[in-house]
Amino acid sequence: MTGPLGIVAVMRNSAIAVSGLRKGYGDKVVLDGIDFDVAAGSVFSMLGPNGAGKTTTVNVLTTLMKADGGTVHVAGHDVVTATKEVRSLIGVTGQFAAVDELLTGRENLQLMADLKRVRSADRVVARLLERFDLVKSADKAASTYSGGMRRKLDLAMTLVGNPQIIFLDEPTTGLDPRSRRTMWEIVRDLVADGTTIFLTTQYLEEADQLADRIAVLDQGRIVAQGTPEELKRQIPGTHVRLRFTDLFELDAAAQVLAGATRDDQELTLRVPSDGGSRSLRALLDRLDDHMISAEEFSVHTPDLDDVFFALTGHTSTEAIAK
Template identity: 75%
Template sequence: MSMSAISVSGLRKTYGDKVVLDGIDFDVPAGSIFSLLGPNGAGKTTTVNVLTTLLRADAGSVRIGGHDVATATKRVRSLIGVTGQFAAVDELLSARENLQLMADLKRLRPSDRVITGLLERFDLVESADKMTATYSGGMRRKLDLAMTLVGNPEIIFLDEPTTGLDPRSRRTMWSIVRELVAEGTTIFLTTQYLEEADQLADRIAVLNQGKLVAQGTPEELKRQVPGAHLQLRIGGLSDLQLAARLLPGSTSDDDELTLRVPHDGEPRSLLALLNRLDEHGIDLVEFSVHTPDLDDVFLSLTDQNITNNLREEAIAR
């Protein structure tokens, strides 16, 4: 496989007059987790369908593992595994039978060792021969991902894989995803849970109204949003007033004896600020660093994009 597991350039897809994907570009290094975020209707599932050969793009190029999805479809399909938004398990079969079905479809021989290994990995041994109709939602999602791993795909597409799972089941899925990446698998993840992207993704792209409005690591995206600050608690009112004079732009709360100071949390400048307070004998009781999270990033980027579109429509009228 090439160093780039997924390469997308100028991807465009329309349905009639509706533009679903408007010339998007991104690259996913092999052995990494790439997360695509966006509100409902942004085009995430359409992107996954194009990348997994289920839908043909109107324009642009997509290469998976170095192979063009339009001209080397069979080769691309041999490299990938897909876990959709809903668990694709046959409820009339057991977990073992579902896995055997996938092994048969992929002409995997012998398959017994692979199936046993997957049942053990996903903690499904005790329920392996029970009908999956009796499984909990978390067990079905684990089986669904186990079925995706039959054949050991190099690139896995997870389309909102933890939707509807309880926190414990979700964290179990996170652990499995991390193990897969540690083994060299590339993960393309779409999710509605921003904490999930923050915890797992090496890089994140935000898709809104068919356009990529931002890309970067979680930390890079967080730095794009203003609002990072220090929260200082001071030992007395006079010290609080002095600290407010020393730190321009700060906001004090006399009742709580707290001071909010705009700050990016960079260690060197933080140390300089604390030293300055100490030099003036200010009684600092405690401090904490507050930075924007992915929720702030998501809301800022998507709201801004919607506002810009409305402004452009108003000008066009």
Template identity: 65%
Template structure:
């Protein structure tokens, strides 16, 4: 059985009458990327703060273990095994990138020589060597986020919490950060990622949980979550009205759009269903001018589970084989 880097049972947190986390269960295997999605105020950052020992869970919470250590009885051991890159950069703009790194090395109580070696290696790894002795205030947003993550890695943590790490970055910088995250996981690091970029979770995460109103609305792989949402279809468009009418007769279960001469057929987008539709057209000697396949994406899942779309079950269907 795969070891769990993070195991939280019945995670609860309230502020007065405001319930932020209401019995959340989280299980994150070692060496994977786990993504927690949710709208603003859903409790994502609160979960990260609890798991990283920055705040305490409510006493009614169940057992919580991070890096194999009990969060309540061994918080120092938890802190020694984790790194945190928060929503807002921890970079000190008044000093250079190298000085930021050496400051983190001092905070980690590394010997001076080891601290300098670690700082130099990480600056090179994150392509910051040329800018190392320039004030961090001169760095671009992408450079600051890379420096922020490099600072997190000074203590060689095996579990990293990334709380919306690419917010505000341009597409190129975001993709660069994705590559860095993949490389970390390939080295055996576990990443707990919160993000509002659904494409980011789709690209990176091994498993995804959607948090809404303090509870997990659904959890699974990206493929499993997408299968929760109805509405997949194949769209056929025609330029010849006669061919369109013939296709509408052959595909009697299709929804017609007479103005655009297009037909929409419910489909899960599988090769089997697509072949069945094409076989029906071939049998009637009909050829569509355009065929497009639409399958639900994580945007559809997100809106459905957080109140912006169709009702869906709360658990994924059987995993795709």
């Protein structure tokens, strides 16, 4: 659908709609006309090396910074002309926990509830403390909290007021694996309740585990978008692994499937493929035409680190180190 009615229809199904977003500082272009759309009730992850423009994107989308060009609608509202409405519907958790260490966990939540003029604040605070497993430490100063507890408290403060859309800017940086997985479960629960999550991260496993769609940002441009599986299929290296019962079947298959790599010891063939259903069907039909049967087959795809390297020129580890 095109035209004004089409735009309205898209926005109704979108939590965030971005078109031609540009931002620069002097001669340095940070965002060079990026476009993306975030479906309501989903997790959208933006990946990219340091300096790619992820945090700038978050700052523009959350009304903390004005863009130089393009349009941004959050929950159907223009971030420039309806700033107040946008701010009332979103929550933001930055790269570093924004808690007051002189206050207790309960007092931090109570302060946020007071600032947002939340009704039944005591009940809301109690529910959040329980949800984030902070009841036992609720009356201890936040300065005594571990890194994981601070991040949980920070996210709990973000949830005061029940925002429709939550922006998580590298929320698990510096957390131990157990705390990180706890945060993942919290994010999944939020999405199950209908919340939309915009997530920036340099942990590729995190994006793979949580995101419905991913955008890879590099040097101010989106170089790829799609589901995790779609992105993996774009990178060379995807192949089908076929295992046979004996050398006779392996020999026959190797003659039929030109370009395959064989392993006589494992009785397997590695066949280059895009991993799509059409190519898989064609491969199996070809074997069937020659009355060859594979005992098992599996599709192997590159992981997101391979995608990240192919699209940005370095690995995720290198990106974090820069």
